[in-house]
Amino acid sequence: MQVSNNQEVNSYNHKVTKTQEVKTSPSTFDSLLEKQKEVPAKEEGKLIPILEKYNVFSDLSQSEEKKFREILADDTITLKELDTLSYAEAKNLFSHTYPKNLDKKEFDTLPIIKYDSHNQIHAMQLSLNMTYDESLNEAMYKTAREISSDEQRDSWFQNINHKLDNLHANRTTYVSEDYNSHIKNIDGGSFLSKMVNDFKFSYSQDFSDGTKMLLDSYTLLQKYYNNIENGKNELYA
Template identity: 30%
Template sequence: MQIGNNQTQSYGYNQNVNVANKNDSSNSFNNYLEKEDLKNIKIINKNLISILEKNNAFSSLSKEEETLFRYVLEDDKISNDEIKNLTYEQMNKLNNIVNSVSQQVGGVALVNGIETFSMSNITNNNDFNKALFDTLKTIENDTYKLVFSLDLGGKLGYNNTSFNKVDIEQLKALEKEKYKDFENPQELMADYNNWQINDYEGFIKNLKNEYKLLSEDTIISSESRVLYKRYSQYVSDLETNYNKVINEPKYA
Protein backbone atom coordinates (compact mmCIF):
# COMPACT_ATOMS: atom_id res chain seq x y z
CA MET A 1 0.00 0.00 0.00
CA GLN A 2 1.39 3.39 -0.97
CA ILE A 3 1.61 5.78 1.98
CA GLY A 4 4.33 8.22 0.91
CA ASN A 5 7.07 8.66 -0.22
CA ASN A 6 44.91 -4.60 1.46
CA GLN A 7 43.04 -6.66 -1.26
CA THR A 8 40.65 -9.40 -0.21
CA GLN A 9 41.06 -12.44 -2.46
CA SER A 10 37.91 -14.16 -1.25
CA TYR A 11 35.41 -12.62 -3.64
CA GLY A 12 34.82 -11.18 -7.00
CA TYR A 13 35.86 -11.53 -10.56
CA ASN A 14 39.50 -11.18 -11.64
CA GLN A 15 41.08 -9.42 -8.66
CA ASN A 16 44.02 -8.05 -10.66
CA VAL A 17 42.11 -5.96 -13.20
CA ASN A 18 41.39 -2.30 -12.67
CA VAL A 19 38.12 -0.75 -11.54
CA ALA A 20 36.98 0.10 -15.04
CA ASN A 21 37.39 -3.49 -16.18
CA LYS A 22 35.42 -4.73 -13.19
CA ASN A 23 32.58 -2.42 -14.12
CA ASP A 24 32.75 -3.77 -17.68
CA SER A 25 32.55 -7.29 -16.30
CA SER A 26 29.39 -6.44 -14.41
CA ASN A 27 27.95 -4.99 -17.59
CA SER A 28 28.68 -8.22 -19.49
CA PHE A 29 26.97 -10.16 -16.76
CA ASN A 30 23.93 -7.90 -16.77
CA ASN A 31 23.72 -7.91 -20.57
CA TYR A 32 23.75 -11.69 -20.51
CA LEU A 33 20.92 -11.75 -17.99
CA GLU A 34 18.86 -9.38 -20.10
CA LYS A 35 19.28 -11.64 -23.13
CA GLU A 36 18.90 -15.02 -21.46
CA ASP A 37 16.98 -14.74 -18.19
CA LEU A 38 14.40 -12.08 -18.97
CA LYS A 39 12.93 -13.55 -22.14
CA ASN A 40 9.23 -14.41 -22.13
CA ILE A 41 8.79 -13.76 -18.41
CA LYS A 42 5.30 -13.05 -17.15
CA ILE A 43 5.31 -9.74 -15.28
CA ILE A 44 3.06 -9.59 -12.22
CA ASN A 45 2.44 -5.96 -11.30
CA LYS A 46 -1.23 -5.92 -10.36
CA ASN A 47 -3.82 -8.01 -8.49
CA LEU A 48 -1.03 -9.52 -6.43
CA ILE A 49 -3.26 -10.33 -3.45
CA SER A 50 -5.69 -12.20 -5.69
CA ILE A 51 -2.85 -14.29 -7.12
CA LEU A 52 -1.52 -15.02 -3.63
CA GLU A 53 -4.99 -16.09 -2.48
CA LYS A 54 -5.46 -18.45 -5.42
CA ASN A 55 -2.17 -20.13 -4.56
CA ASN A 56 -2.84 -20.37 -0.79
CA ALA A 57 0.15 -18.17 -0.01
CA PHE A 58 -1.36 -16.85 3.21
CA SER A 59 -2.07 -20.28 4.71
CA SER A 60 1.29 -20.56 6.47
CA LEU A 61 1.02 -17.13 8.13
CA SER A 62 -0.38 -16.08 11.46
CA LYS A 63 -3.52 -13.97 11.37
CA GLU A 64 -1.51 -10.90 12.34
CA GLU A 65 1.01 -11.47 9.54
CA GLU A 66 -1.71 -12.06 6.97
CA THR A 67 -3.50 -8.84 7.96
CA LEU A 68 -0.25 -6.88 7.78
CA PHE A 69 0.82 -8.28 4.41
CA ARG A 70 -2.61 -7.77 2.87
CA TYR A 71 -2.52 -4.15 4.00
CA VAL A 72 0.95 -3.62 2.53
CA LEU A 73 0.12 -5.22 -0.82
CA GLU A 74 -3.46 -4.01 -1.31
CA ASP A 75 -2.44 -1.49 -3.98
CA ASP A 76 0.43 -3.62 -5.36
CA LYS A 77 2.97 -1.18 -3.94
CA ILE A 78 5.37 -1.19 -1.03
CA SER A 79 6.15 2.35 0.03
CA ASN A 80 9.25 3.57 1.84
CA ASP A 81 7.20 4.24 4.96
CA GLU A 82 5.81 0.71 4.93
CA ILE A 83 9.26 -0.79 4.47
CA LYS A 84 10.56 1.22 7.42
CA ASN A 85 7.83 -0.26 9.59
CA LEU A 86 8.65 -3.85 8.61
CA THR A 87 11.33 -5.85 10.37
CA TYR A 88 13.87 -7.72 8.28
CA GLU A 89 12.23 -10.99 9.29
CA GLN A 90 8.80 -9.75 8.14
CA MET A 91 10.12 -8.48 4.83
CA ASN A 92 12.00 -11.72 4.26
CA LYS A 93 8.86 -13.77 4.92
CA LEU A 94 6.80 -11.55 2.61
CA ASN A 95 9.47 -11.83 -0.06
CA ASN A 96 9.52 -15.61 0.23
CA ILE A 97 5.77 -16.07 -0.22
CA VAL A 98 5.61 -13.68 -3.17
CA ASN A 99 8.60 -15.33 -4.87
CA SER A 100 7.18 -18.79 -4.24
CA VAL A 101 3.89 -17.91 -5.89
CA SER A 102 5.67 -16.08 -8.72
CA GLN A 103 7.53 -19.29 -9.52
CA GLN A 104 4.31 -21.31 -9.40
CA VAL A 105 2.65 -19.09 -11.99
CA GLY A 106 5.81 -18.74 -14.07
CA GLY A 107 6.29 -15.01 -13.56
CA VAL A 108 8.04 -12.36 -11.54
CA ALA A 109 6.42 -9.79 -9.24
CA LEU A 110 7.45 -6.23 -10.04
CA VAL A 111 5.75 -4.21 -7.35
CA ASN A 112 6.81 -0.68 -6.52
CA GLY A 113 9.56 -0.87 -3.92
CA ILE A 114 10.94 -4.10 -5.41
CA GLU A 115 14.57 -3.00 -4.97
CA THR A 116 14.33 -3.27 -1.17
CA PHE A 117 11.81 -6.08 -1.33
CA SER A 118 14.03 -8.38 -3.39
CA MET A 119 17.22 -7.47 -1.54
CA SER A 120 15.91 -9.00 1.68
CA ASN A 121 17.19 -12.40 0.55
CA ILE A 122 19.58 -11.57 -2.28
CA THR A 123 22.38 -13.81 -0.95
CA ASN A 124 22.62 -16.92 1.19
CA ASN A 125 24.32 -14.88 3.91
CA ASN A 126 21.63 -13.75 6.35
CA ASP A 127 23.87 -11.21 8.11
CA PHE A 128 24.69 -9.44 4.85
CA ASN A 129 21.05 -9.51 3.74
CA LYS A 130 19.84 -7.95 6.96
CA ALA A 131 22.52 -5.25 6.89
CA LEU A 132 21.65 -4.42 3.29
CA PHE A 133 17.93 -4.26 4.08
CA ASP A 134 18.61 -1.89 6.98
CA THR A 135 20.72 0.26 4.64
CA LEU A 136 18.28 0.43 1.74
CA LYS A 137 15.28 1.26 3.90
CA THR A 138 16.97 4.54 4.91
CA ILE A 139 17.45 5.72 1.29
CA GLU A 140 14.48 7.98 0.61
CA ASN A 141 15.03 8.58 -3.10
CA ASP A 142 13.60 5.63 -5.05
CA THR A 143 15.80 6.24 -8.09
CA TYR A 144 19.01 6.35 -6.05
CA LYS A 145 17.93 3.22 -4.22
CA LEU A 146 17.17 1.36 -7.43
CA VAL A 147 20.38 2.18 -9.31
CA PHE A 148 22.50 1.40 -6.26
CA SER A 149 20.69 -1.91 -5.80
CA LEU A 150 21.25 -2.86 -9.43
CA ASP A 151 24.94 -1.98 -9.30
CA LEU A 152 25.46 -3.87 -6.06
CA GLY A 153 23.49 -6.86 -7.33
CA GLY A 154 25.84 -7.19 -10.30
CA LYS A 155 28.91 -7.05 -8.09
CA LEU A 156 27.62 -9.87 -5.91
CA GLY A 157 28.20 -12.32 -8.75
CA TYR A 158 27.19 -15.92 -8.03
CA ASN A 159 26.33 -14.90 -4.48
CA ASN A 160 23.26 -13.18 -5.88
CA THR A 161 20.76 -16.02 -5.48
CA SER A 162 18.70 -14.91 -8.46
CA PHE A 163 21.71 -15.52 -10.73
CA ASN A 164 22.36 -19.12 -9.70
CA LYS A 165 21.22 -20.57 -13.03
CA VAL A 166 23.60 -18.51 -15.15
CA ASP A 167 25.35 -20.46 -17.92
CA ILE A 168 29.02 -19.99 -17.06
CA GLU A 169 30.25 -21.12 -20.48
CA GLN A 170 28.13 -18.49 -22.21
CA LEU A 171 29.48 -15.82 -19.89
CA LYS A 172 33.02 -16.89 -20.75
CA ALA A 173 32.15 -16.74 -24.45
CA LEU A 174 30.86 -13.17 -24.02
CA GLU A 175 34.11 -12.13 -22.34
CA LYS A 176 36.21 -13.84 -25.03
CA GLU A 177 34.29 -12.06 -27.77
CA LYS A 178 34.47 -8.68 -26.04
CA TYR A 179 38.26 -8.73 -25.72
CA LYS A 180 39.17 -10.70 -28.86
CA ASP A 181 40.92 -7.72 -30.50
CA PHE A 182 42.87 -6.69 -27.39
CA GLU A 183 46.44 -7.58 -26.52
CA ASN A 184 46.70 -10.03 -23.61
CA PRO A 185 42.91 -10.60 -23.43
CA GLN A 186 43.32 -13.13 -20.62
CA GLU A 187 44.42 -10.31 -18.33
CA LEU A 188 41.24 -8.36 -19.09
CA MET A 189 38.62 -11.07 -19.09
CA ALA A 190 36.52 -11.56 -15.98
CA ASP A 191 37.32 -14.76 -14.10
CA TYR A 192 33.85 -16.27 -13.88
CA ASN A 193 35.27 -19.46 -12.35
CA ASN A 194 36.08 -17.61 -9.14
CA TRP A 195 33.21 -15.18 -8.68
CA GLN A 196 32.30 -16.01 -5.13
CA ILE A 197 32.29 -14.10 -1.85
CA ASN A 198 33.51 -15.89 1.26
CA ASP A 199 34.33 -12.77 3.28
CA TYR A 200 31.51 -10.23 3.22
CA GLU A 201 33.34 -7.87 5.54
CA GLY A 202 36.21 -7.75 3.04
CA PHE A 203 33.78 -7.41 0.14
CA ILE A 204 32.12 -4.39 1.75
CA LYS A 205 35.43 -2.74 2.60
CA ASN A 206 36.80 -3.20 -0.92
CA LEU A 207 33.58 -1.98 -2.50
CA LYS A 208 33.59 1.15 -0.35
CA ASN A 209 37.18 1.87 -1.39
CA GLU A 210 36.34 1.24 -5.05
CA TYR A 211 33.49 3.75 -4.99
CA LYS A 212 35.65 6.25 -3.11
CA LEU A 213 38.39 6.03 -5.74
CA LEU A 214 35.85 6.48 -8.52
CA SER A 215 34.36 9.51 -6.77
CA GLU A 216 37.82 11.12 -6.88
CA ASP A 217 38.69 10.14 -10.46
CA THR A 218 38.90 13.30 -12.58
CA ILE A 219 38.80 11.28 -15.80
CA ILE A 220 35.10 10.53 -15.39
CA SER A 221 32.33 13.13 -15.47
CA SER A 222 31.45 15.26 -12.46
CA GLU A 223 27.97 13.68 -12.45
CA SER A 224 29.52 10.22 -12.19
CA ARG A 225 31.82 11.34 -9.38
CA VAL A 226 28.81 12.60 -7.45
CA LEU A 227 27.05 9.28 -8.05
CA TYR A 228 30.01 7.25 -6.80
CA LYS A 229 30.41 9.50 -3.78
CA ARG A 230 26.79 8.71 -2.93
CA TYR A 231 27.44 4.99 -3.45
CA SER A 232 30.48 5.20 -1.19
CA GLN A 233 28.33 6.64 1.59
CA TYR A 234 25.70 3.95 1.11
CA VAL A 235 28.37 1.24 1.42
CA SER A 236 29.80 2.98 4.48
CA ASP A 237 26.32 2.73 6.02
CA LEU A 238 26.19 -0.92 4.92
CA GLU A 239 29.50 -1.54 6.69
CA THR A 240 28.16 0.01 9.89
CA ASN A 241 24.97 -2.04 9.71
CA TYR A 242 26.87 -5.24 8.93
CA ASN A 243 29.11 -4.76 11.97
CA LYS A 244 26.01 -4.24 14.10
CA VAL A 245 24.38 -7.39 12.77
CA ILE A 246 27.37 -9.69 13.25
CA ASN A 247 27.78 -8.44 16.80
CA GLU A 248 24.15 -8.99 17.74
CA PRO A 249 23.49 -11.84 20.20
CA LYS A 250 22.53 -14.98 18.31
CA TYR A 251 19.73 -17.06 19.78
CA ALA A 252 18.98 -20.67 18.98
Protein backbone atom coordinates in the same frame (compact mmCIF):
# COMPACT_ATOMS: atom_id res chain seq x y z
CA MET B 1 -10.18 1.37 7.78
CA GLN B 2 -13.02 3.76 6.82
CA VAL B 3 -13.54 6.63 9.22
CA SER B 4 -16.80 8.59 9.25
CA ASN B 5 -18.88 10.89 11.38
CA ASN B 6 -21.92 8.89 10.27
CA GLN B 7 -23.35 5.92 12.11
CA GLU B 8 -25.36 3.31 10.22
CA VAL B 9 -28.31 1.74 12.02
CA ASN B 10 -30.95 -0.72 10.87
CA SER B 11 -34.61 -0.01 11.63
CA TYR B 12 -37.50 -2.17 10.34
CA ASN B 13 -35.11 -3.78 7.81
CA HIS B 14 -34.38 -0.38 6.30
CA LYS B 15 -30.86 1.09 6.15
CA VAL B 16 -30.87 4.50 7.76
CA THR B 17 -27.98 6.95 8.06
CA LYS B 18 -27.84 8.82 11.32
CA THR B 19 -25.55 11.87 11.40
CA GLN B 20 -24.10 12.91 14.73
CA GLU B 21 -25.53 16.27 15.81
CA VAL B 22 -23.10 19.07 16.48
CA LYS B 23 -24.21 22.23 18.27
CA THR B 24 -22.87 25.23 16.43
CA SER B 25 -23.86 28.72 15.41
CA PRO B 26 -25.67 29.27 12.07
CA SER B 27 -22.72 31.25 10.75
CA THR B 28 -20.41 28.27 10.95
CA PHE B 29 -22.88 25.53 10.02
CA ASP B 30 -22.29 25.64 6.26
CA SER B 31 -18.52 25.55 6.64
CA LEU B 32 -18.77 22.62 9.03
CA LEU B 33 -20.83 20.65 6.51
CA GLU B 34 -18.11 21.21 3.93
CA LYS B 35 -15.56 19.66 6.27
CA GLN B 36 -17.64 16.54 6.99
CA LYS B 37 -16.05 14.35 4.35
CA GLU B 38 -15.49 10.62 4.63
CA VAL B 39 -12.02 9.13 4.39
CA PRO B 40 -12.15 6.80 1.35
CA ALA B 41 -11.92 3.09 2.10
CA LYS B 42 -8.88 1.20 0.85
CA GLU B 43 -9.66 0.02 -2.65
CA GLU B 44 -10.31 -3.72 -2.84
CA GLY B 45 -7.77 -5.52 -5.01
CA LYS B 46 -7.75 -8.77 -6.97
CA LEU B 47 -4.76 -10.51 -5.41
CA ILE B 48 -6.13 -11.70 -2.03
CA PRO B 49 -8.82 -14.02 -3.50
CA ILE B 50 -6.16 -15.67 -5.67
CA LEU B 51 -3.82 -16.14 -2.70
CA GLU B 52 -6.71 -17.64 -0.75
CA LYS B 53 -7.53 -20.02 -3.59
CA TYR B 54 -4.00 -21.43 -3.47
CA ASN B 55 -3.73 -21.38 0.37
CA VAL B 56 -0.71 -19.08 0.23
CA PHE B 57 -1.27 -17.87 3.79
CA SER B 58 -1.59 -21.35 5.30
CA ASP B 59 1.95 -21.42 6.77
CA LEU B 60 1.77 -17.97 8.38
CA SER B 61 1.04 -17.10 11.98
CA GLN B 62 -2.27 -15.34 12.62
CA SER B 63 -0.54 -12.03 13.29
CA GLU B 64 1.53 -12.21 10.09
CA GLU B 65 -1.46 -13.23 8.01
CA LYS B 66 -3.44 -10.27 9.34
CA LYS B 67 -0.60 -7.85 8.55
CA PHE B 68 -0.03 -9.25 5.05
CA ARG B 69 -3.73 -9.23 4.17
CA GLU B 70 -4.01 -5.59 5.20
CA ILE B 71 -0.96 -4.62 3.14
CA LEU B 72 -1.95 -6.56 0.01
CA ALA B 73 -5.67 -5.71 0.17
CA ASP B 74 -5.38 -3.08 -2.59
CA ASP B 75 -2.69 -4.87 -4.66
CA THR B 76 -0.22 -2.19 -3.57
CA ILE B 77 2.83 -2.18 -1.28
CA THR B 78 3.97 1.16 0.13
CA LEU B 79 7.12 2.27 1.92
CA LYS B 80 5.01 3.27 4.92
CA GLU B 81 3.62 -0.26 5.11
CA LEU B 82 7.07 -1.85 4.78
CA ASP B 83 8.32 0.37 7.60
CA THR B 84 5.88 -1.40 9.93
CA LEU B 85 7.59 -4.74 9.25
CA SER B 86 10.84 -6.21 10.48
CA TYR B 87 13.36 -7.40 7.90
CA ALA B 88 12.26 -11.01 8.45
CA GLU B 89 8.59 -10.05 8.02
CA ALA B 90 9.34 -8.10 4.84
CA LYS B 91 11.17 -11.09 3.40
CA ASN B 92 8.23 -13.31 4.31
CA LEU B 93 5.75 -10.86 2.80
CA PHE B 94 7.44 -10.78 -0.60
CA SER B 95 7.70 -14.59 -0.61
CA HIS B 96 3.92 -14.77 -0.14
CA THR B 97 2.83 -12.34 -2.85
CA TYR B 98 2.37 -15.01 -5.51
CA PRO B 99 1.30 -18.67 -5.42
CA LYS B 100 4.04 -21.21 -6.08
CA ASN B 101 4.23 -23.63 -8.99
CA LEU B 102 1.88 -21.82 -11.36
CA ASP B 103 2.15 -22.52 -15.06
CA LYS B 104 2.76 -19.61 -17.43
CA LYS B 105 -0.89 -19.23 -18.38
CA GLU B 106 -1.96 -18.97 -14.75
CA PHE B 107 0.93 -16.69 -13.88
CA ASP B 108 0.06 -14.29 -16.70
CA THR B 109 -3.43 -13.80 -15.23
CA LEU B 110 -2.14 -12.62 -11.85
CA PRO B 111 -2.60 -8.93 -10.99
CA ILE B 112 0.54 -6.80 -10.89
CA ILE B 113 1.47 -5.59 -7.42
CA LYS B 114 2.10 -1.85 -7.48
CA TYR B 115 4.75 -0.01 -5.44
CA ASP B 116 4.25 3.60 -4.39
CA SER B 117 8.02 4.19 -4.74
CA HIS B 118 8.81 1.70 -7.46
CA ASN B 119 12.59 1.93 -7.84
CA GLN B 120 13.23 2.03 -4.11
CA ILE B 121 10.95 -0.86 -3.15
CA HIS B 122 12.19 -2.89 -6.11
CA ALA B 123 15.80 -2.51 -4.88
CA MET B 124 14.70 -3.43 -1.35
CA GLN B 125 12.93 -6.53 -2.64
CA LEU B 126 15.89 -7.69 -4.72
CA SER B 127 18.21 -7.24 -1.73
CA LEU B 128 16.30 -9.85 0.26
CA ASN B 129 17.82 -12.76 -1.66
CA MET B 130 20.94 -11.22 -3.14
CA THR B 131 23.42 -13.53 -1.38
CA TYR B 132 23.59 -16.40 1.10
CA ASP B 133 24.91 -13.93 3.70
CA GLU B 134 21.71 -12.84 5.47
CA SER B 135 23.52 -10.04 7.30
CA LEU B 136 24.61 -8.58 3.95
CA ASN B 137 21.12 -8.97 2.50
CA GLU B 138 19.57 -7.22 5.47
CA ALA B 139 22.17 -4.45 5.34
CA MET B 140 21.46 -3.94 1.63
CA TYR B 141 17.71 -3.84 2.32
CA LYS B 142 18.20 -1.14 4.96
CA THR B 143 20.62 0.81 2.77
CA ALA B 144 18.16 0.80 -0.13
CA ARG B 145 15.48 2.04 2.27
CA GLU B 146 17.61 4.87 3.68
CA ILE B 147 18.98 6.30 0.42
CA SER B 148 16.18 8.60 -0.74
CA SER B 149 17.89 9.78 -3.92
CA ASP B 150 16.98 7.61 -6.91
CA GLU B 151 20.20 8.61 -8.64
CA GLN B 152 22.43 7.58 -5.73
CA ARG B 153 20.50 4.40 -4.94
CA ASP B 154 20.36 3.22 -8.56
CA SER B 155 24.06 3.94 -9.08
CA TRP B 156 25.03 2.00 -5.96
CA PHE B 157 22.67 -0.91 -6.64
CA GLN B 158 23.90 -1.32 -10.21
CA ASN B 159 27.47 -1.14 -8.95
CA ILE B 160 27.07 -3.79 -6.27
CA ASN B 161 25.32 -6.12 -8.70
CA HIS B 162 28.22 -5.65 -11.10
CA LYS B 163 30.79 -6.26 -8.35
CA LEU B 164 29.08 -9.45 -7.19
CA ASP B 165 28.94 -10.77 -10.75
CA ASN B 166 32.62 -9.99 -11.18
CA LEU B 167 33.47 -11.85 -7.98
CA HIS B 168 31.98 -14.97 -9.47
CA ALA B 169 33.64 -14.49 -12.85
CA ASN B 170 37.07 -13.95 -11.29
CA ARG B 171 36.71 -16.66 -8.63
CA THR B 172 38.11 -14.36 -5.97
CA THR B 173 38.48 -15.40 -2.34
CA TYR B 174 35.10 -13.87 -1.51
CA VAL B 175 33.10 -16.50 -3.42
CA SER B 176 33.10 -20.23 -2.72
CA GLU B 177 33.32 -22.89 -5.42
CA ASP B 178 29.75 -24.10 -4.92
CA TYR B 179 28.47 -20.80 -6.34
CA ASN B 180 24.92 -20.77 -7.57
CA SER B 181 24.30 -18.74 -10.73
CA HIS B 182 21.65 -16.63 -8.99
CA ILE B 183 22.77 -16.42 -5.37
CA LYS B 184 26.35 -15.88 -4.23
CA ASN B 185 28.18 -17.36 -1.27
CA ILE B 186 30.17 -14.41 0.00
CA ASP B 187 32.08 -13.17 3.03
CA GLY B 188 30.19 -9.90 3.44
CA GLY B 189 32.66 -8.32 5.86
CA SER B 190 35.69 -8.85 3.61
CA PHE B 191 33.76 -7.79 0.53
CA LEU B 192 32.59 -4.52 2.09
CA SER B 193 36.01 -3.67 3.52
CA LYS B 194 37.47 -4.02 0.04
CA MET B 195 34.72 -1.92 -1.58
CA VAL B 196 35.05 0.92 0.95
CA ASN B 197 38.84 0.97 0.70
CA ASP B 198 38.73 0.87 -3.11
CA PHE B 199 36.33 3.80 -3.32
CA LYS B 200 38.25 5.78 -0.72
CA PHE B 201 41.33 5.45 -2.92
CA SER B 202 39.37 6.25 -6.09
CA TYR B 203 37.88 9.37 -4.54
CA SER B 204 41.31 10.53 -3.39
CA GLN B 205 42.34 10.43 -7.05
CA ASP B 206 39.36 11.84 -8.96
CA PHE B 207 37.23 13.73 -6.36
CA SER B 208 34.20 13.08 -8.57
CA ASP B 209 30.61 13.32 -7.35
CA GLY B 210 29.85 9.86 -8.73
CA THR B 211 32.68 8.25 -6.77
CA LYS B 212 31.66 10.14 -3.63
CA MET B 213 28.08 8.84 -3.95
CA LEU B 214 29.33 5.26 -4.22
CA LEU B 215 31.74 5.72 -1.30
CA ASP B 216 28.95 7.12 0.87
CA SER B 217 26.62 4.28 -0.12
CA TYR B 218 29.12 1.51 0.60
CA THR B 219 30.08 3.20 3.89
CA LEU B 220 26.42 3.22 4.91
CA LEU B 221 26.07 -0.42 3.85
CA GLN B 222 29.14 -1.37 5.88
CA LYS B 223 27.74 0.45 8.94
CA TYR B 224 24.49 -1.51 8.74
CA TYR B 225 26.35 -4.78 8.15
CA ASN B 226 28.63 -4.27 11.17
CA ASN B 227 25.67 -3.32 13.38
CA ILE B 228 23.80 -6.47 12.37
CA GLU B 229 26.84 -8.69 12.91
CA ASN B 230 27.62 -7.07 16.27
CA GLY B 231 24.03 -7.62 17.33
CA LYS B 232 24.30 -11.31 16.51
CA ASN B 233 27.57 -11.61 18.45
CA GLU B 234 25.97 -9.99 21.50
CA LEU B 235 22.95 -12.29 21.22
CA TYR B 236 25.06 -15.45 21.24
CA ALA B 237 27.79 -14.24 23.63
